[in-house]
Amino acid sequence: MYDIRLTKPYTDSIRKFEHRPDVLASLLVTTTELTSQPFQNPRLQTHAVKNCPAGTYTSYVGNRGHRLIWRLIKRVIILLVVDEHDAAYRRAERLKLEIDDQQNVLRVYDIDPATEGQQPYEERRQVEGSLFMAWNDRDLLGLGFRQHEVPVLRRLDNEDSLLDLEPRMRPEAFTLAYNVLAHGNPQGEQAAIEARQAKEREEATRVDDGFFLADEAEERTLVSALDQPGSRDEFVPVTADELARILAAPIEDWMVYLDPSQQGLVDRRFNGPARIRGAAGTGKTVVALHRAREMAREAGDSKVLFTTFIRSIPAVLEHIFSRFAPDERQRVEFKNIHAWALGLLGRAGRGMNIDLSKVDRAWKRACDRVLTDTSPLQRASLTRSYLREEIDWLVKGRALGSLDDYLGLQRSGRGTPLSKELRTDVWSLYESYETELQNAGVHDFNDVLTTAYKLVRDSEITLPYTAIIADEAQDLTEVSIRLLHAAVGDRENGLLLVGDGQQSIYPGGYNLASLGVDVRGRATRLTKNYRNTRQIVDAAFRVVEHEEFDDGGEILEPGKREIQVMRDGSEPVRCGFETSDDHDLALAADIEAAIDAGCGQGDVAVLVPTNRLVAEYVSRISQIGLTTQKLEHYDGHPNSHVKVGTYQRAKGLEFKRVYLPRLDLDGLSEAQRRNEDDKTYAERIALLRRRLFVAMTRARDALWLGWVGAPSSLIAHPETPQIDAQSASTR
Known part of the structure; x- marks a missing residue:
């Protein structure tokens, strides 16, 4: 058997086909075949690649229009790029495996598009989109693009980003870019077919070149560098079975995929x-x-x-x-x-009596006794729900033994300051609550x-x-x-x-x-996002980027964080409607379209802020003939039910497609409540931001954001345009 290593150019090239399940399925077959029989295999038609270092090979991916380029070092197959026929060869000619002399690790080097000198692939990728990396600047100018258009093409990272540019591009430039991207030929599909057929006739005379490796000394050097721990980030080992499971399995299987680079932490x-x-x-x-x-x-x-x-x-x-x-x-x-x-x-x-209805009644009686018209807490307009959180999470959650303990407490996680008078009144409320619990013969979960x-x-x-x-x-x-x-x-x-x-x-x-x-x-901090696409991550972090948070340390952490996102995709769908009926019809239509396009019904989730909205959307989705399952009843077994639940219930889960309806003032209960002071309101909204952030980051591949009337201020952002509601429902 041969070992498989993934490179970043390879994983970038796969993204071009994220909407082509036929190509991905063929790629999985090719990868599986490579692990067992890379040569003398009629499925692969493997042969050496001209104009590339010794040991560089190409194999068929499904139909003859796609190629997988790889490098063989001993019994290790390093996947370099998968693409259309000509584009794959063009990329392969520019990618080199070289040893970083300073660190004695193996790296992938590319050609700088402007200077045409060598540079580490990661450095190029940090400043350039992947869509037109197969062509240097001179190539693009030779194809007919103008000088000012080349930097624009360099920024593009997926096909959708090119399509978004169409209204602002010269018609000739857009047609040229589309032909180059879709067919690998500036003259279009027919010219690409003719060029490919000519190339295939040439290839037919030299199929299965077998092993053609570098000399032994060079190979030993490459093997030594490849085995260095520092090389694992750029050459990630993975089996073909793992690849198949990642791309094709239900979301429940994706949830246990361990990136090989994390094995050391395990x-x-x-x-x-x-x-x-x-x-x-x-x-x-x-x-x-x-x-x-x-x-x-x-x-x-x-x-x-x-x-x-x-x-x-x-x-x-x-x-x-x-x-x-x-x-x-x-x-x-x-x-x-x-x-x-x-x-x-x-x-x-030491059994304890837990009766939540009696606990709630004990809380109500305590509030009725302490929160009188003359109570400092009542005059401060602090809500009963806020005070219950204060006692549950700070007083009882920290097992405080006395009023003095509470008066000296640093109330981390709470934004509303409480004076000594207010804290004293909170403590009276706590003692009254404890008395009521004892009188009822029950305990709460903090007990x-x-x-x-x-x-x-x-x-x-x-x-x-x-x-x-x-x-x-x-x-x-x-x-x-x-x-x-x-x-x-x-x-x-x-x-x-x-x-x-x-x-x-x-x-x-x-x-x-x-x-x-x-x-x-x-303590270890993970910084690579393997779940979400870059577009989903960007949208989610805009919700919390200005909110500092407590991560259990001595100081607060900034809301905007530096992370590396491993996947690309489409922008979240954002659409507003004049009525709730129009909003819900569009939501239902988008879910049905996603399922018709191949997304498993059980991989779809509708997440909302309240249990009232959970009941409402269970009913709405059932009306269009789709079965649903509340998240509180979901136990991890793959099934064909659309999941519906609150943001809190979705914690720790993930789904291929997530729908977040009613992101408006009423749906999120965003308005300041009667008798809610400004600081308490600000604290509630900060908590709502974090919950919304959690809900958005449950989406692996696609995110839908909808609202009635005006969007919530939590998601309104000038850099994220609203998509037309009618077109959004068909995406």
Whole structure:
């Protein structure tokens, strides 16, 4: 068998065919054949490429119009480019594999389009789109483009960006650009066919050249450089089976694809608590799942706990985990933090009575007693929901023992300042709430966590866990973090916290150092986005780029982050309507069109801010004959139901296509509420921004944004044009 390595020129070239499933399917067949029989294979018709270094070959991709160019080093096949016949050869002639003498690693070099001198491919790619990289400036001018048009073509990264330019280009220049892009020939399709047939007649006389390699000394040098750890980023190992699974499988399988460059993080040994953080889409959960498998393999008779705050996520991750790690499934326990803590207490004979309706009534009675007309909190116009969050996430969530503790608290994660008088009144409300809970004989979930923490801290129960992984850790309370840390302590590979403060969808926050959880030297930040397209990432970050966020450190992090996006695609569809009926009809039409175009019905999600809108869109989508599934009932099994849920329920999930309806003042409840002071309002909107950001980044390939009347200020942006509503519904 031959090993396959991917290069960045190759992954860039694939994007040209993202809307051509026939070409992608053929490419998968070619790649699979290469791993077993690259030569003397009638499917591939492999032969050496002229004007390229020894060991450079071309193979057929499906019909004879496409070519895969690759380089052979020992038993390693390095994929360089896939494209139309002539364009593939043109790119291959310009790509070289050279050793970086300073670092002794192998790199891909390209030709600078202006100077025609060598430069690292990554450097060229950072300042240039991929669409016309096969032609240098002299080539483009020779084809008939004008001098001022060449820099414009250099910026284009996909076919849609060229089509968007049509109204502003000379008709002759657009036709020329389209022919070159679509057919690889400036004269159009027929001329391209004739040129290809002539080339194929020439190729027929020299098919299957077999091995024609560099001399042994040069090959040894290349092999040594290729094996260097620093070469893995540019020459990523991947099997043909993995490629097939990535491109063709349901979204549930995509959710466990581990980029080979992340394997080192999965295997790394941590000599104490560790942390993995990074922006949305950087593969944090995937790394965590694969690490859980590795920990389970070493666990012996012990177990690994994989926990999170969101109640519905563990069932999804458990099923996904069982599909790629069935042998380790029984040694990994997937539970949300509250269910896990309740189980601990039950096994210790310390059961607690959780009755949410009685808890709500206890809260109401406490508010009625404390929040009188003369109450400082009432005069400050702080809402009951805001005060409940204050007590749940700060007072009880941090297990504060006294009013003095609360008065001295740095209220990280809360934007509304509270004076000593207001804090004193909050504490009175908390004490009244506790009294009402005791009188009703019930507990809330914070009581469960606090009691479990004390039980574990005081060693009153023996736990079977050798490792604990907490995903979406930014949404956990301080007490939760203390509980998990107490369960495994500072042992090697014991506690791993995975999350991103920018995706925090609940108030609060914490500082790890103040909790005694030391991750210095064991914290990793992921910066490559593998999930979303660049266009989706850009749209999502515009929502939060001016909002600093708490990521568990000493200082706030800036909203605008430097990440590398690995995929390209179409701009999100943005469309407004005069009536809600028109809006919902367009939404339904776009979903139906996407399914007709080949997107699996189960890979589509409609996400909304409230449970009321969940019920409304379940009904709307059902009316057009499509089955739906609420996210609260989704357990990770692939199915053919359109998923519908709130932004919060979508946390930790991803879908090929995401629809976000009613992004307007009413749909998002964006308006300032009666008796809501400015600072409380600003804090609520900041939280809404983060939730919307989470919803937008659930989309892998396509994102639809719709509104009635005027768009919400959260998504209005002068650099993102609104798409005509009628045309948007047909895209």
